[in-house]
Amino acid sequence: MGKPTGFLEHGRELPKKLDPTVRIQDNKEFVLNDEFADKIGTQASRCMDCGVPFCHNGCPIGNIIPEFNDAVYRDSWEEAWKILSSTNNFPEFTGRVCPAPCESACVLGINQDPITICNIEKTIVETAYREGYAQPKKPRSRTGKTVAIIGSGPAGLAAAEQLNSAGHSVTVYERDEKVGGLLRFGIPDFKLGMDIIDRKINLMADAGIKFEVNAHIGVDINALQLRQDFDVVLLTGGSTVPRDLPIPGRELNGVHFAMEFLGQNNRRANNMDLKTKEIHAKGKHVVVIGGGDTGSDCVGTSNRHGAASITQVEIMPIPPEKRPANMPWPQYPMIMKTTTSHEEGCERHWNILTKEFISDDAGNVTGLRIADIVWQDAKPGERPGFDEVAGSERVIPCDQAFLAMGFLHPEPTGVLAQLDIKLDDRGNVATDGYATNQKGVFAAGDMRTGQSLIVRCINEGRECSREVDAYLMGNSNLEAKADSLMLSAS
Numbered sequence: 449m450g451k452p453t454g455f456l457e458h459g460r461e462l463p464k465k466l467d468p469t470v471r472i473q474d475n476k477e478f479v480l481n482d483e484f485a486d487k488i489g490t491q492a493s494r495c496m497d498c499g500v501p502f503c504h505n506g507c508p509i510g511n512i513i514p515e516f517n518d519a520v521y522r523d524s525w526e527e528a529w530k531i532l533s534s535t536n537n538f539p540e541f542t543g544r545v546c547p548a549p550c551e552s553a554c555v556l557g558i559n560q561d562p563i564t565i566c567n568i569e570k571t572i573v574e575t576a577y578r579e580g581y582a583q584p585k586k587p588r589s590r591t592g593k594t595v596a597i598i599g600s601g602p603a604g605l606a607a608a609e610q611l612n613s614a615g616h617s618v619t620v621y622e623r624d625e626k627v628g629g630l631l632r633f634g635i636p637d638f639k640l641g642m643d644i645i646d647r648k649i650n651l652m653a654d655a656g657i658k659f660e661v662n663a664h665i666g667v668d669i670n671a672l673q674l675r676q677d678f679d680v681v682l683l684t685g686g687s688t689v690p691r692d693l694p695i696p697g698r699e700l701n702g703v704h705f706a707m708e709f710l711g712q713n714n715r716r717a718n719n720m721d722l723k724t725k726e727i728h729a730k731g732k733h734v735v736v737i738g739g740g741d742t743g744s745d746c747v748g749t750s751n752r753h754g755a756a757s758i759t760q761v762e763i764m765p766i767p768p769e770k771r772p773a774n775m776p777w778p779q780y781p782m783i784m785k786t787t788t789s790h791e792e793g794c795e796r797h798w799n800i801l802t803k804e805f806i807s808d809d810a811g812n813v814t815g816l817r818i819a820d821i822v823w824q825d826a827k828p829g830e831r832p833g834f835d836e837v838a839g840s841e842r843v844i845p846c847d848q849a850f851l852a853m854g855f856l857h858p859e860p861t862g863v864l865a866q867l868d869i870k871l872d873d874r875g876n877v878a879t880d881g882y883a884t885n886q887k888g889v890f891a892a893g894d895m896r897t898g899q900s901l902i903v904r905c906i907n908e909g910r911e912c913s914r915e916v917d918a919y920l921m922g923n924s925n926l927e928a929k930a931d932s933l934m935l936s937a938s
Contacts (some may be wrong), residue, residue, distance in 0.1 A: 451521060454493030460561035468792040472751045475637040476716040477544075478788075481570060488571050491564045492520035498555045500802075502778040503565065506553025508907045511535050513550060513565055520568055529576040532569060534927065537606045537906055540648060541631060543570030543638050546903050547741075553778035566755055577647065586657035587615040593920045596621065596678040597861055598665045601629030602902045603893025604684030605652070606909025607916070612657045614917050619678075621658060623664035626721070629686060631902070633711035636745050638752070642718050666862025675867065680888050680916050683877060684909065687855040687894035693737060697805025698877065702732075702813040706742050706852035713749050726783055729753035733845035735816050736794075737802055738761040738852030741787070746850040748789030758794045759844060765823060766798040799823070801836060806843055816846040858895045874898060882912040883919075890916055 451457075463484035465471070471478035478777050483699040495517035512531050519528035532539050543566055553564035576582040593616045597604045600622040612618045625695035626632055628645045643683050653659060665671050675681050682857040690705045692698070709727050716722060729750040736746045739762030750758050767784045777883040790796065806815035826832035826854035857875030858864065864877065870885040872878040876898050892912035893905040900908075908925070 451493040452496075454490070454521070455496050455556055455560065456782055458490050458494055460494070460564055461491060462564055462567060464789065468751075468788075471638070472748075472792050475713070475752060477638060477641055479576070480482065480749050481567070484567075484913050485571070488568060489521050489523065492568055495563050496557065500555075502553040502555055503550040503563075503692070506778055506780070507550040508901070509535050509568075509910065510906045511550065513563075516572060517563065517565075520572065522654070525572065525575045528572045529581045529823055530782045532572050532658070533576070533582075534701050537609050537910070538602060538835065538902075539569050539573040541640060542903050542906070543567070543573055544644070545635055547901065547902075549901075552780045555778075557776055562726060563589060574865040579916045582651065582743075584615045584651045585609060586655045587613055587740075589615055590617065591615040591921065593617065594678045595619070595680045595682060595916065595920075597682045597684055598671070599626040599629060599682060599683065599685035599895070600659070600672070601631060601893060601905060603686075603895075603905040603909040603912070604629070605648075606906045607682055607684065607913045608612050608657050608894060608909075609655070610910055610913035611916060612652070612655055612924055614913070614924070616917070616920065618657050618830075620659050621663045621665050621669075622659065622661045625661050625669070627661060630707070631816040633714055634707055634742075634745075635714075636710060636749055637714055637717050638748060639745070642714070651754050651809075653717045660710055664862075666864075666866055671866040672864045675886075675889065679886045679920060680890065681867070681913065682916060683863065683869070683884070683889065683891040683895055684893045685858055685895050687858055687876070689859055689875075690828075690851065691853040691856055693802060693851050693853065695802060695804055697807055697813065698815040700805050700807045701811050702847060703805055703849045704851070706736075706738070706746050706850045709850050710742070710749060713753075727848075729755040731756050732847040734758045735844065735846040735849045735850055737849060738762065738854070739764065739796075739798070740852065740854065741852070742854075743852035744789045745788040746852055747794045748787075748792060748848075749907065751789065751792040751794075756847075757845065759796055760790075761800040761818065762796075762798050763800060763821070764798065765803075799834075801834075803841070803845070805849065813846055814850060816839065816849060821937040843899075855894070855899045857898065881913045882908075888919075890919075927936055 464480045466478040482645045497514045501514050504510050516528045516531040548566045578903040595611050595618045597608050597620045600620050608620050622777040627649050644662050712722050722934045724853050730753045732755050734755045736743045769784050801819045801821045805813050806819040808814050820837040821834040824833045870878045877896045882890045892908040914924045914926045
């Protein structure tokens with residue numbers, strides 16, 4: 449432990465951000481991390497090196513957090529990188545977009561502000577790239593076994609790196625023209641730039657992983673052919689069927705799924721083919737339906753387009769400001785979250801029922817009919833209902849609406865149909881461990897679990913890779929998930 453009294457001497461600090469009026473002028477990252485470099489050691493010194501570090505349990509991949517905090521405090525950056533990268537394949541992603549369940553589980557967070565774990569993680573990985581510590585994970589030898597991975601999101605990429613490091617020959621198939629899945633075409637550039645993704649993909653390619661883009665398995669290439677050509681097929685295509693809103697007017701011009709908007713904007717920001725009719729929020733009265741992170745990303749993107757107004761509505765009640773009694777530490781609490789996109793400008797409303805999209809004579813959306821609701825107490829074993837507040841119905845301006853209400857399950861056609869993959873009652877891929885009903889075919893990530901966090905998908909890819917490795921070789925020496933019993937790496 450670097451400084452036993454650090455948490456008594458210093459409070460939590462984070463890097464400054466560009467002013468909202470400045471940062472909405474482009475799609476670039478706006479957190480001034482470089483200006484914070486001289487304070488990162490102080491922030492790392494706040495880690496108490498707890499007897500039972502609950503941050504391990506809060507982190508889905510079991511990052512060895514106290515140890516890399518200690519290394520940062522001691523200015524031992526290569527050591528910090530080795531510790532961090534031993535459990536996390538993509539700290540450059542999680543350090544930017546992870547909601548930090550580790551920080552919610554931080555013991556210091558019981559009565560103080562928790563450690564700035566995500567920012568420390570981001571600083572470690574950026575230092576590693578700058579100093580040359582980040583290198584391709586090349587295998588010592590090849591096994592002669594081949595693995596096809598369908599989908600290049602975080603689960604697929606994590607599995608690819610792990611299986612390649614074990615010596616298997618890995619080919620990742622991506623239906624778009626660049627690798628990354630929703631990392632590239634779902635998360636706005638101002639949160640995770642494509643250059644950050646490309647930097648890591650280049651390292652993976654240098655390590656021997658093959659990437660095949662513009663390869664839509666199940667459409668352009670029959671999945672059965674892949675099953676014949678490879679020893680293992682791993683399905684990591686994600687949960688890509690969005691939840692729809694079947695109300696009158698849904699078919700009107702100007703009503704879009706959130707990912708149509710976000711994916712196209714990333715293409716526009718990087719001078720790529722838009723592929724579909726342009727969706728732009730400039731001068732529009734935008735309504736975002738859904739209160740989660742995807743909805744927030746629509747808000748930030750609409751601000752950068754120059755929307756006339758932005759309103760975000762959510763059917764659920766407003767979350768509490770502080771940790772509620774039914775979500776005690778170290779659980780991840782569902783509390784009120786104001787993102788950087790909300791800071792840039794947005795009206796937010798909760799307990800809102802969306803009833804009808806209103807149109808003009810040309811079939812364009814011009815308004816949204818909404819009403820306030822009051823939630824009922826739930827009966828045992830049942831979901832709660834709600835009552836509409838009498839006299840609350842009204843129409844708000846809406847030239848453009850983005851549906852950001854989450855995802856249901858993977859696409860059942862194409863790959864899953866061709867391989868005759870069994871699905872569970874939610875429409876996700878059914879597995880025994882990570883193995884599907886078809887011999888030699890495995891599944892991981894959102895395609896198996898349903899919509900989840902990037903960091904959980906990384907864990908899925910890592911854990912699945914152990915099972916695939918054992919299937920191919922009889923046993924596996926790939927790293928298991930770190931836990932609170934792991935010895936210090938320092």
